[in-house]
Amino acid sequence: MTLSQFESLELAVGKGENNFSMSRGSFVYKQKFSWKRQLSFTGKSGTDAKKFTLSYEDKKTHLKYEIDVAQDEKGAISVKCRTPENADVNRWWISFPADADERIYGCGETYSEFNLKGEKIRIWVAEHQNAKRITKKIILEKLTGKHPNKIGKFSSYESYYVQPTFVSSKKFYIHVNANKFSEFDFTNPAKTTLYLQDNPEFVCENASSFTELSKKLADRLGRQRKLPDWIYDGAILAIQQGNEVIDKKLEKAEKAGVKVVGVWSQDWCGCRRTGFGYQVMWNWQSDEEQYPALKAKIAEWNKKGVRLLGYINPFIALEKNLYQEAKEKGYCVKDKEGNDYLVTITTFPAAMVDFTNPEAYNWYKNIIKENMIGIGLSGWMADFGEYLPIDSVLYSGEDPQALHNQWPAIWAKMNKEAIEECGKQDEIFFFTRAGHTGTIAASAMMWTGDQHVDWSLDDGLPSVIPATLSLGMSGYAITHSDVGGYTTIMQMNRSKELLMRWEEMNVFSPLFRSHEGNQPVKNAQFDDDEELLAQLKKCVDMHIALKPYLKELESEAITNGTPVMRPLFYHYDEEKAYDEKTEYLLGQDVLVAPIYVEGGKNSNGKPGRKVYLPNDNWIHVFSGKEYTGGTYDIDSTMGQPPVFVKKGSKWQDLLKGLNK
DSSP, rough: OOGGGGGOOOOEEEEEEEEEETTEEEEEEEEEEEEEEEEEEEEEEOOOTEEEEEEEHHHHHHHEEEEEEETTTTEEEEEEEOOTTTTTOOEEEEHHHOOTTOOOEEEEESSSOOOOTOEEEEEEESSSHHHHHHHHHHHHHHHHHHHOOOOOGGOOOSSSEEEEEEEEEEEEEEEEEOOSOEEEOOOOOTTTEEESOOOOOEEEEEEESSHHHHHHHHHHOOOOOOOGGGGGEEEEEEOOOOOHHHHHHHHHHHTTOOOEEEEOOOGGGGGETTTTTEEEEEOOOOOOSSSHHHHHHHHHHTTOOOOEEEESEEEEEEEEEHHHHHHHOOOOOOOOSSSOEEETTTTOOOOEBOOOOHHHHHHHHHHHHIIGGGGGGOEEEOOOOOOOOOBOOEEEEEEEEHHHHHHHHHHHHHHHHHHHHHHHHOOOOOEEEEBBTTOOOOOOEEEEEOOSSSSTTTSSSSGGHHHHHHHTTTOOOOOOOBOOOOOTTOOOOOOOOHHHHHHHHHHHHOBBBBBBOOSGSOOOOOSSSHHHHHHHHHHHHHHHHTTHHHHHHHHHHHHHHHOOEOOOGGTOOOTTTGGOOSSSEETEEEOOHHHHHHTTTTTSSSEEEEEESSSSEEEETTTEEEEOOOEEEEEEOTOOOOOETTTOOHHHHHTTTTOO
16 A cells, blocks of 8 residues: 555544453453544645644544544554543444455454455354354255355454454455454445544555565564474374373384384373363372373474374363462462353353463462473463453453454463473474464464364364464464364264375374374274275475475575465465465465365366466476376376476476385
8 A cells, every 4th residue: 555545534432331251251242322423634744745733623522633644654554543541432433445346355263254355243252162153054064965065154253363453365465453342344446444442554665576564573573483394304292191092002112114203192281071071180280190191292292203282271171180279379370259250161151361460470380390291292282362351350450352462472472481481483483373463473373263073164173274374374384283173062973084185184284293082982093994004194294395395485484484374365365365275385385285175076076176376387295297287187086186286496306206
């Protein structure tokens, strides 16, 4: 956008009251407006070509509002509203021109849709798995026998990671300095409207390429840190239920020739069995019953080249000793009666540590340092962060409505500090799912959340692709997903086909990490039979072979903010590329088109799919056949997903070597 386009800003103000209702991290949001008024534009002042002020008047109160617009020496345009001190307002609507033919991306992590033009996006961190939407999907599936593609309006969706940042296909971004609830409205083809509960303040930057735009976003929002080198040398397998089970499964993997660099044991601290499934006991110290002498066992596994990864979140189990200590010291978030605020997650209540209390913050950080890093864990899932209740009472006295969106970034920052204070930056990493502004600079990697163990566009395997691409266009450059998904409810179960196709896809991502799911016995697992073990070996071998390429992409990400996994339009200015959400570029030289439909076949009836290739010269990795731009039927036997390398790339031989 140009400076002159901001001369036609529209401004409305109002007053309202929020009404949030939270159930298991999902929010029903309603608000009651006392009033809303469109302000009258009264003129522009300022003679500086790169700085001016727009004036507005409230005809009812005669109060004057001003918007300062300025462009700095690097070309960044800042916009800030000056609201009169005596104005009784807490709502702002600021609108600016948009192009009808532009596409919009970002706003954090979005599922099922990638291009947000025509949508209204809620900027409020929440649990993505909306219970009503899931129930509706299951009912429709039972009635029709098919997975429904999209349930309800996109504006009703919730996301673990939201960010008041969007990117236009016209190669500019806008980042809003807002923490409270907001909505970005792209439904009007000719106008974008930001509905804010913070006084409007945002910045816009243009670029000549998306690569340059990503760098400018990274300069603004922060960069992820370097990952440990060992994560590229094999698979991280999810194995639970104790030392003996881990040893047995590692032995099976070793006999099958699978290179394992890590075991991810969620239940390192104990388990609980609920109606939802097999879940973690949230008491962050090793469970002696399932994992006796765990520190010594970790050292034993490390000698074999296998590291142990764990799990933690901001909650603590009410039944255990850590909660008793936190309760006695007053370290938990409170309700309005002064009691510990108990939040229900899936089927049980838990307490949340108050990170605004410096003593509580350091206490929890020391738990990570002593009970996790101290026993030799090499990484962990830093789960949740979305659940801060807006009617809670915080130690700092701050408004929880203003801190709710920031909570995931505070949580990520704590984990980052724990690793740094132990001097383990090059050895240990953690991955998060929740986020907002500030998360990028505090964390090394995300995973795309709790996908269903199915093929649905909203929540299953296909949702990983738009989720990953939208994160990339929001400035979060390094992400991955649970191999096989996580959530099993009602009649859902992970089929063998789904697991194998998901493994194929995650070969072409920065991290290969599996998940057993919340109900492991209902889900196909990597070691269920010889075919699955052979598929795992093939996929892990391919991922290891990609290490030099993935390391180069990681370097680009941490240096310039360039996403490892990129939308096709990032490098190809073609109409179809701007709407493609089932394919992605791994770096600039590799195109990946996962099989995302159950029993997916192309027009000749063979396993495969139609693939759109941008205008370039491509080599199909597994057949060696060459293609130019266009749409093609591509065969895909299991273990050979539709993957292409750009002809003439320095990585051409490496990619062709995957076909062994």
